[in-house]
Amino acid sequence: MHTITLIPGDGIGLEITKAVTDIFSAAQVPVQWEKQNAGQTTFDQSGELIPQALLDSLEKNRVALKGPITTPVGKGFRSINVSLRQKYDLYQNVRPSKSNAGIVTRYEDIDIVLFRENTEGLYSGLETWDERLGIADSTNRITVAGSRKICRAAFAYAAKHNRKKVTLAHKANIIKMAGTLMLNACKEAAAEFPQIQFEDKIIDNMCMQLVNKPEQFDVIVTTNLFGDILSDLCAGLVGGLGVVAGANIGDDMAIFEAVHGSAPDIAGQGKANPTALLRSALMMLHHLGEHGHADRLEAALDATLLQKEKCTGDLGGKASTSEFAQAVIDNLK
Secondary structure, three states: OEEEEEEOOOOOHHHHHHHHHHHHHHOOOOEEEEEOOOOHHHHHHHOOOOOHHHHHHHHHHOEEEEOOOOOOOOOOOOOHHHHHHHHOOOOEEEEEEEOEOOEOOOOOOOEEEEEEEOOOEHHHOOEEEEOOOOEEEEOOEOOHHHHHHHHHHHHHHHHHOOOOEEEEEEOOOOOHHHHHHHHHHHHHHHHHOOOOEEEEEEHHHHHHHHHHOHHHOOEEEEOHHHHHHHHHHHHHHOOOHHHOOEEEEOOOOEEEEOOOOOOOOOOOOOOOOOHHHHHHHHHHHHHOOOHHHHHHHHHHHHHHHOOHHHOOHHHOOOOOHHHHHHHHHHHOO
């Protein structure tokens, strides 16, 4: 039995986390949930954005499933998500984007896994403001250690999962020192995994290539800001943020999350699609070694996505969040 910290989040987070826990219960997945929360709802109730009880739970369980969180404006935090990633050195943001027969887009046969460095770059929070001159400076901090860790993680994943190629997206032609640092780190990792093909592409060309011929890519690795942009682009190739998983992984902790927003405009209306959080939960099960349960649930989800009348409105159906979850449960049988 695995004890998992469950962070429902805000807005639609409560509905989609209930859908996932209901599905897990019906499938008799060997997990027990330890519910803690953060964000706007928690702040309204307790005056804390990230309660100590949540941190204690994370440090005890080392694995969490997290719904979308709203960071209140003007409350001293740039982002609750960034704060958790940096506090626990969750340096790998892993975002798979894969075509699904039940979700029709203009692209086919997409199967890309993006590794985004999750703690450095322009998300380091190193900013200064010179009021006299009207100048704002943001420091793009890239370290040798951070670059080596994320590049090696991408190659190790490719080797473990029989992937053929790793592509580095960078801007070393202009951002010379930081870009070259990542390029050198990837070359070191490529030497350790000679069976994996390595290539690098300038970020602007990378975006064009992803739109024109995305099937050429396998595993992508890049820096924090570029990864933030490319991961959403890749999600768009396969149906959008509502259908893709996300994970923040460190050496001894992992937080799996739906990467879409909390959508307060539809909260409580039963319209939310739980697919992204469910897929993140399946990543979590693979992380825990529960591959059989993950594969069974994935098959049930795929079958449900083919039944349009059982899908939520964003997927072309008319089902509510709970009805979609029940359809996944029915397809377990």
